[in-house]
Amino acid sequence: MKVGDLVRFSDGYTLENNLARYRTKGIIISLDKDNDPIVLWFDSSFFGQPEANFRRHLVVLSEC
Numbered sequence: 001m002k003v004g005d006l007v008r009f010s011d012g013y014t015l016e017n018n019l020a021r022y023r024t025k026g027i028i029i030s031l032d033k034d035n036d037p038i039v040l041w042f043d044s045s046f047f048g049q050p051e052a053n054f055r056r057h058l059v060v061l062s063e064c
Contacts, residue, residue, distance in 0.1 A: 001037055001055060003028050004064025011057045025061070 009023035
């Protein structure tokens with residue numbers, strides 16, 4: 001994973017019970033001190049606010 005990659009959220013739980021249904025498209029805008037991605041989500045209530053995510057919770061849809 002690197003800056004510019006298009007990602008979606010996936011933590012292994014059903015879509016009805018987690019935030020994955022609100023985070024289907026986002027772009028990695030930077031990496032934090034632990035090398036985890038900071039994602040700008042396009043389709044959630046957090047639109048416009050970068051959010052840190054664990055690498056294991058993200059799936060790359062398209063590489064930059």
